[in-house]
Amino acid sequence: MAIIETKNLTKHYILGKRKVVVGLEKVNLEVNEGEIFGILGPNGSGKTTCLKLLLGILFPTAGEAYIMGKPPHDVDMKKHVGFLPENPYYYDYLTGPELLQFYASLFSLEAQTAKKRIDQLLELVDLHNAKRLHLKHYSKGMLERIGLAASLINDPEILILDEPTTGLDPIGCRDTRNLLLQLKQQGKTILLSSHFLSEVERVCDRIAIFHRGYLLALGTLDGLNSQYQATNLEDLFVKTISSFDNQEAAKTGDVT
Numbered sequence: 001m002a003i004i005e006t007k008n009l010t011k012h013y014i015l016g017k018r019k020v021v022v023g024l025e026k027v028n029l030e031v032n033e034g035e036i037f038g039i040l041g042p043n044g045s046g047k048t049t050c051l052k053l054l055l056g057i058l059f060p061t062a063g064e065a066y067i068m069g070k071p072p073h074d075v076d077m078k079k080h081v082g083f084l085p086e087n088p089y090y091y092d093y094l095t096g097p098e099l100l101q102f103y104a105s106l107f108s109l110e111a112q113t114a115k116k117r118i119d120q121l122l123e124l125v126d127l128h129n130a131k132r133l134h135l136k137h138y139s140k141g142m143l144e145r146i147g148l149a150a151s152l153i154n155d156p157e158i159l160i161l162d163e164p165t166t167g168l169d170p171i172g173c174r175d176t177r178n179l180l181l182q183l184k185q186q187g188k189t190i191l192l193s194s195h196f197l198s199e200v201e202r203v204c205d206r207i208a209i210f211h212r213g214y215l216l217a218l219g220t221l222d223g224l225n226s227q228y229q230a231t232n233l234e235d236l237f238v239k240t241i242s243s244f245d246n247q248e249a250a251k252t253g254d255v256t
């Protein structure tokens with residue numbers, strides 16, 4: 001069953017009278033309950049735009065988006081969703097538990113529930129030994145992990161993560177990957193964006209390749225590899241993107 005769905009979802013950024021940037025163009029996606037779904041694409045391909053439209057942070061130019069059958073502005077639906085933004089900003093002088101307490105208060109969690117969940121989450125992301133440390137002194141990997149914990153404070157069924165491993169070293173990436181697999185085992189649905197091919201390859205059940213706001217390909221990695229006669233994700237990525245660019249060039253008469 002599709003727990004996240006977009007129908008012809010489109011976002012055009014209007015930058016001036018004659019300047020329109022395509023953020024997303026008629027994207028149709030379905031993410032199934034319990035899967036890890038990866039949106040893959042180069043910088044500027046529309047990944048963040050798509051996630052923000054789903055969450056109601058941006059308004060679409062056209063098309064529709066649904067999470068659990070509800071439109072992005074539905075308040076009840078948001079209680080079931082956790083979001084880790086691309087470049088989260090945290091107050092330097094909070095400790096991990098204080099940050100999580102702040103997020104708990106946003107969801108009006110009852111004090112006992114909040115305390116229990118904060119302890120569990122710090123354990124889950126392996127930050128229980130750094131409880132007194134200010135975020136200012138956190139490493140990049142620790143910040144990513146506390147961000148993940150914050151996105152889980154409401155015990156969401158659905159997790160939406162924008163580039164969760166960008167800037168992490170290999171150990172950090174591996175830790176995040178294991179964490180995502182653990183969360184999947186708990187039954188959560190995870191939608192993540194990434195431009196890291198190897199990360200996506202290792203954790204995602206299905207992927208969508210975005211380029212210049214267009215959805216170029218969607219399916220399991222094996223399915224897509226055989227469809228495009230690709231040997232691996234990198235090969236698939238290059239093939240789908242260059243064939244799109246060639247078609248576009250042919251349309252406009254450009255010779256490359």
Ligand SMILES: Nc1ncnc2c1ncn2[C@@H]1O[C@H](COP(=O)(O)OP(=O)(O)O)[C@@H](O)[C@H]1O
Nearest residue numbers: 013021022023042043044045046047048049050
């Ligand atoms: N607020 C904005 N105003 C104008 N253009 C934007 C804005 N946000 C994104 N874009 C443009 O939309 C396209 C998609 O961007 P984005 O969704 O951020 O891509 P990604 O997350 O894949 O890097 C890019 O061309 C980007 O420059």
Ligand SMILES: [Mg+2]
Nearest residue numbers: 047048049086
């Ligand atoms: Mg982005």
